[in-house]
Amino acid sequence: xxxxxxxxxxxxxxxxxxxxxxxxxxxxxxxxxxxxxxxxxxxxxxxxxxxxxxxxxxxxxxxxxxxxxxxxxxxxxxxxxxxxxxxxxxxxxxxxxxxxxxxxxxxxxxxxxxxxxxxxxxxxxxxxxxxxxxxxxxxxxxxxxxxxxxxxxxxxxxxxxxxxxxxxxxxxxxxxxxxxxxxxxxxxxxxxxxxxxxxxxxxxxxxxxxxxx
Numbered sequence: 001x002x003x004x005x006x007x008x009x010x011x012x013x014x015x016x017x018x019x020x021x022x023x024x025x026x027x028x029x030x031x032x033x034x035x036x037x038x039x040x041x042x043x044x045x046x047x048x049x050x051x052x053x054x055x056x057x058x059x060x061x062x063x064x065x066x067x068x069x070x071x072x073x074x075x076x077x078x079x080x081x082x083x084x085x086x087x088x089x090x091x092x093x094x095x096x097x098x099x100x101x102x103x104x105x106x107x108x109x110x111x112x113x114x115x116x117x118x119x120x121x122x123x124x125x126x127x128x129x130x131x132x133x134x135x136x137x138x139x140x141x142x143x144x145x146x147x148x149x150x151x152x153x154x155x156x157x158x159x160x161x162x163x164x165x166x167x168x169x170x171x172x173x174x175x176x177x178x179x180x181x182x183x184x185x186x187x188x189x190x191x192x193x194x195x196x197x198x199x200x201x202x203x204x205x206x207x208x209x210x211x212x213x
Contacts, residue, residue, distance in 0.1 A: 017083075017090040018042065018074065021097040022067035027080040033091045035107045036158035039124075043103055043149075046070060046096055046128045055098065055129075063098040070096065096128065103128045106138060111163035120166050135166065144169035 015030035016038055032038045046066075053066040074080040095104040104125045111118050122144065126133035131149040136142065145165055151157055 014090045016092040016094065018080065018094045019096070020067050020071050020074075021095055021102075022064055022099050023071055025067075025071045025074075026083045027074050028083045028090070029080050031079055034158070035092055035105070035109075035162070036156075038092065038094065039105065039158060040152060042094055042096070043128070043152075045073060046098070046103060049073070050098065050128060060099055063101075067096070067098040070098070098128065101127050101129055103130075103133075109163050109166050111167035118167055118170070120170055122166055135169070137170070 014033070015028060016032045018027040018029065018038075019025070020027075029038065049066040049070045050063075053062045053069060055062045055066050075082065091108060093106045095102070097104075102125070104123065106121065106123045109120045109122055111120070121138055123136045123138040124133050125136060132146060133148070133152070134146045135144045137144060147157075147162075147165075151161075154161075
């Protein structure tokens, strides 16, 4: 098990697994250890399959056709090998459900700074036909933060900004839509908000919290 220094994403050399739930069909991509390598390409391919099969207008039957089309595209790609199950581990596990319009990935993220490092397992969930994704702790199912497709499409988002956001959220500092509010006897004295710089683009993100008594 090792860490990629450039991206900060854990790379245990196990590649990625892709499950098309609607069929079902399973694939293993041994060359793709990093979240940034497949997240947007798979999402774009799934959306293209939806559009080609007219899922918006024709419903569940066309959704199954879109799933079959997607499976065919992966079968023709030599980077993906069909497998019988998802019983073995992988750096990333992608789940695509065309009928339910769900796009999900579980990934292991490594974040480091100030001489310290932290390892996290997260679940990213969204809609194939959507443009917003929520990040959850897969153990507690608590939502950590959210991001948009536009953010995901930025260079180095998953390599640099995403691990930082995960670490901040998991440390309960609060990021974007996370509002940490400790209440003792139902009383809250005051609330605070501050911004931090996140990523090379200098974009400010709002942190919120509260003090109690």
